[in-house]
């Protein structure tokens with residue numbers, strides 16, 4: 001039986017009550033007890049990015065951000081130009097933002113975009129059946145400035161790539177990059193600690209064979 005793990009950065013949570021900050025130094029990353037992370041033999045992880053607009057820049061930047069969270073190269077990523085050899089495929093969900101450098105956005109975070117990351121398990125339930133797929137979506141419910149969209153894309157791409165590292169849960173704390181509606185632009189100390197714990201935990205799910 002195939003199981004499908006779908007992890008999304010939710011655009012609008014139904015409940016607007018603030019979530020109580022977590023008291024632990026790290027948050028959970030398992031999916032119903034299963035743990036996924038890249039084994040040493042599969043590092044650097046191969047990322048393919050949609051060739052339209054600045055997706056490649058966004059993905060490269062997010063890879064670098066996560067590489068900075070590990071001390072000994074437990075995770076690293078590289079870009080590949082051929083999606084058929086990729087471990088992770090990142091694409092636009094539908095609309096593609098213009099590839100123009102926006103002015104810096106210094107305002108509060110707005111939810112001008114969101115994302116979804118899908119891990120498809122094989123029939124054994126102990127390995128991925130295919131590359132991890134991440135889709136980044138520009139939300140059109142409201143008109144945002146190019147700078148707001150660009151800032152949202154940067155933080156949401158880091159968040160979604162966090163899922164591709166194996167952070168399979170959302171953080172309960174809005175100061176963390178893995179909070180469901182991403183408010184911050186970089187991983188927190190708690191995100192950092194969580195990645196460290198994950199990459200020193202034995203995985204129960206293997207990557208898809210290359």
Ligand SMILES: [Zn+2]
Pocket residue numbers: 007008009010159160163169170178179180
């Ligand atoms: Zn998420």
